[in-house]
Amino acid sequence: MGATHLPSTEFDGTDIDDQLEAEAEAQLGAPAEPMVQLLGPDGTLGSDPVFSKYAEKLDPETLRGFYADMSKIRRFDVEATALQRQGQLALWVPLTGQEAAQIGSGRASQPQDYIFPTYREHGVALTRNVDLAELLRQFRGVSNGGWNPKDTNFHLYTLVLAAQTPHAVGYAMGIQRDQRLAAANAVGEAGQPAEPKAAVMVYFGDGASSEGDVHESMVFASSYQAPVVFFCQNNHWAISVPSSVQTRVPLANRAKGYGFPGIRVDGNDVIAVHAVTEWALEQAREGNGPVLIEAFTYRVGAHTTADDPTKYRGSAEEGLWRAKDPLERLEKYLRAEGLADDAFFEQVRADGDELAAYVRKTTHDLETPDIRTAFANTYVEAHPLVAEELAWFEEYSAGFADEEPANADQTDKAAR
Template identity: 50%
Template sequence: MVQLLTPEGDLVRHEEFEFTGSADDLVGYLRDMILARRFDAEATALQRHGELGLWTPLLGQEAAQVGSGRSLREGDVVFPSYREHAVAMVLGVPLTNLLGLFRGTNGGDWERLETFKNYQIVIGCQALHATGYAMGLQLDGAVGNEDDAANSAVIVYHGDGAASQGDVNEAYVFAASYNAPVVFFCQNNQWAISEPIALQSRIPLFERARGFGFPGIQVDGNDVLAVKAVTDWALNRARSGEGPAFIEAFTYRMGAHTTSDDPTKYRESSDEEAWRGRDPILRLTRYLRRIDAIDDAWLAAVEDEAKELGAQVRAAIPELEDVTMDRLFETVYAEPTVALEAQRREYAEYAAGEDA
């Protein structure tokens, strides 16, 4: 497992990977993680108050998302699952996109779709979408150019449970067959809802990649330095035309799978305690304090910023406008189709009869 920063906040050397950023970069990553955690906490609270229909907490996975998100550059495209809130924040995706989806006021017509695609609720099918898009980048000549600035890649996020899905494994096959510039970023948070990883795979997930014909690597998913270094490597090789790679970010879902889940029914509190000691925010805070890159005043300022973010999130809820079925039908395709129009008429007749 690639690790560059221990839970105690000590730097460690790895033979193949190193963090090439600055202390200022790490201060920015810490800010990202703190704000992402606050956004997640606010959204969870909003769901508990009935303002959202559901929420998918990211608590504990901030480093995996911020580290990988900070490896992306202009031209790269993200295909998320449904928990990549911190990646969205890093890329400047309006948080109202996420809130609207889980409130039921947004049918998927998000802003910034050219960079960050819609959340995918159907488990794993985003891997096929991502692989197809990556193959398109090849056909467009956006891979393997001497001018690296002209190259792009795709990163697709999925969980350990999705790695057992047929769609995801089919995506691995196609990615390998066509040498597609796609990085499969698996956040192994140890639980596929209530099923432990030990029940899903007899070997570490990253070792499966070799069977499909591309490299796999396991990284400490709570170490933002290591995640950034490994994702840089994977994206750079994809952009240069070397093909797909698989990253297993070994982390832990500290909260529930969704707000409709009760993890106390299937896992031990002792496991949560053990992982709490590996907290990604705590370990980076320890390191940055040790090198005098941050102090109490900086932490207080970021806490004030987090409180302001929380207030903005709460204030955004009443501003979300309900979406009509007519609007949903309008935004399925750029141009209407005969089949879609037939479905729209069928729904209109059903709704009229129901009203009667």
């Protein structure tokens, strides 16, 4: 597998001295292993013996679409954070800094592919045409999901760490068996159009990689050559635990222990992420088994709005990664190649503001459902314990009702 080594990076526009920069790079665990990168932080497009052919297929409209998607989802992220601070959401999980990893991989998938997200894949949701306002329903606490996965092949968010990985492998094994059955039934039926081959892609973070679910999933995926791509967004922090504590080797290397390919890609390079993911999904669809992708990126903000990252990491580290901003590097490339002008970027910003206004209004207009529906939806049929708990709730709620004073008529006359 060919892969390029990252060149030494210059962090233009920062005032960090050389010593501080070196210390911060050491703390970040700068990649010593080969890592696929096509678009550098300076906006220069490089080459790769394996993946350049995928990048060459990207036309200017697609590249502009990558930028528009990344900008739009960052604006959405800012708006959702503000809504949480205003009390409109119970919690929010920011993605700023991880836009390229999500947009690049999401855009590499095909409609028949099925996606299993964690709880931070808002950018992937955008690429799968999920209504982002509907996505906020779960964080508002008014829905157990927010959208119908059958409409987009994008599964509901999974809040339990790594629980989506065995689900994804099981789904992939189901696809595998369905396709074998369809192929067997199609024998002798000439002229019948074949259904497009499908694969599964499952997202998880560097912290979730330490969960047993991930390892068990990889064992099954390898044993059965399941058509699944494991997409790990290594954003360097499992809440307050750095990735250097999670693993002593690059996470992509773990795939070797299960007998399938593992690739580390610059997760802030949307072109490289798209190329690597397109290749991996092709491998899965063609029956070559699973692939592990490690997107080497960074969570610029907090783990969630309940987190304070200043308690466990320094501003110098954050500054280094801001210099690798995925939006800025693609903008440099688009401008340098004459593929986008000021009018384009102004329109992108306007579109982002329009999305934010839509999301804000839709969230404000959400009605809180009657809690009694939770009791009604617990079991298909009536259950005596649920009925007992509902009766307790009704009695408890009645205790807050306004009581009519005994001398209500006299009080009303006195008031008049």
